[in-house]
Amino acid sequence: MGSRHETIVYLLSALLFLAARAAAVDAEETSNKLLNSHYDDGICLETHDRALELKFNYWLRSDWGARDLGDSVRSGTDEDSGMDFELREARLLFNGVLFSKIDFAFEYSLSDSQPNFKDVFVGLKDLPFLGGVKYGHMKEPFSLEELTSSNDIMFMERSLPNALVPGRNVGIKVQNAGFSDKLTWALGAFRESNDLDEGYQDVYHLTARLTGLPWYAEEGRKLIHLGLSYIHAFNEDDAPLRFEASPESSLVAISFVDTGDIPARDADFFNPEIALILGPFSLQGEYIYTRIIAADGSDLDFYSYYVQSSYFITGEHRKYKKAEAIFSAVEPLQPFNPPRGSWGALELALRYSSIDLDDEWVRGGKLEDFTAGLNWHLSKSVKLMFNYIRADLSGVGESDIFQSRFQVIF
Numbered sequence: 001m002g003s004r005h006e007t008i009v010y011l012l013s014a015l016l017f018l019a020a021r022a023a024a025v026d027a028e029e030t031s032n033k034l035l036n037s038h039y040d041d042g043i044c045l046e047t048h049d050r051a052l053e054l055k056f057n058y059w060l061r062s063d064w065g066a067r068d069l070g071d072s073v074r075s076g077t078d079e080d081s082g083m084d085f086e087l088r089e090a091r092l093l094f095n096g097v098l099f100s101k102i103d104f105a106f107e108y109s110l111s112d113s114q115p116n117f118k119d120v121f122v123g124l125k126d127l128p129f130l131g132g133v134k135y136g137h138m139k140e141p142f143s144l145e146e147l148t149s150s151n152d153i154m155f156m157e158r159s160l161p162n163a164l165v166p167g168r169n170v171g172i173k174v175q176n177a178g179f180s181d182k183l184t185w186a187l188g189a190f191r192e193s194n195d196l197d198e199g200y201q202d203v204y205h206l207t208a209r210l211t212g213l214p215w216y217a218e219e220g221r222k223l224i225h226l227g228l229s230y231i232h233a234f235n236e237d238d239a240p241l242r243f244e245a246s247p248e249s250s251l252v253a254i255s256f257v258d259t260g261d262i263p264a265r266d267a268d269f270f271n272p273e274i275a276l277i278l279g280p281f282s283l284q285g286e287y288i289y290t291r292i293i294a295a296d297g298s299d300l301d302f303y304s305y306y307v308q309s310s311y312f313i314t315g316e317h318r319k320y321k322k323a324e325a326i327f328s329a330v331e332p333l334q335p336f337n338p339p340r341g342s343w344g345a346l347e348l349a350l351r352y353s354s355i356d357l358d359d360e361w362v363r364g365g366k367l368e369d370f371t372a373g374l375n376w377h378l379s380k381s382v383k384l385m386f387n388y389i390r391a392d393l394s395g396v397g398e399s400d401i402f403q404s405r406f407q408v409i410f
Helices: 002-024 027-033 159-164
Strands: 033-039 043-047 051-067 082-098 103-109 116-127 132-140 166-179 183-193 200-217 222-235 262-278 281-295 299-312 319-321 325-328 343-360 360-375 381-392 399-409
Touching: 082 116, 103 132, 159 281, 159 299, 159 343, 166 200, 299 360
Parallel strands: none
Antiparallel strands: 033 043, 043 051, 051 082, 051 399, 082 103, 103 116, 116 132, 132 166, 166 183, 183 200, 200 222, 222 262, 262 281, 281 299, 299 343, 319 325, 343 360, 360 381, 381 399
């Protein structure tokens, strides 16, 4: 695809062309094409007939925390115990719809560690049977927690099984929903890429996800979500696969478990998912099983899973997007406004997660995390998070991490 700068030029040129076409309307249609501006979880511009819709978002996360990794864990590494503050991430997002049928997104992360593009795609929407088709750099349809925005997950970081999840890659995806959006399906073909400007790996994925809502009541205040995701990875020339994970904190720079590079012929990933919402109470879990056929013929099996639960003591419930089968931002019943006696939403959360990267000649290690959280949702756009993590690295020792986050989205 070329360098990052070439990618930006090509994609922006395409968008500018489409935007110019959208603006070039006949004089008699002008009254129906004037842009309206408003705020709806972002700055929105749209024509009266919704043929052109543009949206701009910015979000910021800043983290503070303290960690005690223990002597056995720190041994032989440069990592130490202590306190840290970091700008976890700032992102810019520009997305929209052109001609009522073409959707697009540009999402750029300004994180200190590695600024890069996230979502960069164009697509067609509302197609018969297929629903939507997207092409570009985007998330593969795999894992409920991964597909839920990092703005809207229950804890500051995703769980340990996320180490086995491919995340974003370059490819094409079709996705649709039926039966009043109670059934969704998605299918895609992808090629692994570290980032949009860092070239590609010789690993190709066929990815699929199927979800259903056997019970949906009170406009999502009560529901059962069931899902199943699958990936088959084709590796050309025995391209290496590698899985690694640290405790569920970005303040820990080292990996606690790590398979190292595994020359592989192919691999399969299986991911059942379940979620239950009963008003202010929620329960969610996923299990990821990964089977790798190594270049030497070894059959390697890795496992990881999590179970998490939360309860809103102020009466809210987690929001669910039916057409996408993911969770979205919490809306406090009474947004933060002390003069009126309203303080937002308070959510208590617990999680247990585990990952096992030991099998045959691969000794990647085993890690368990116990996490407790308190989320203070001041509004739909502003949130304070507090997490305590006890990480148990099998055969090595335990670590304790306390971290907090301020998050704002506009």
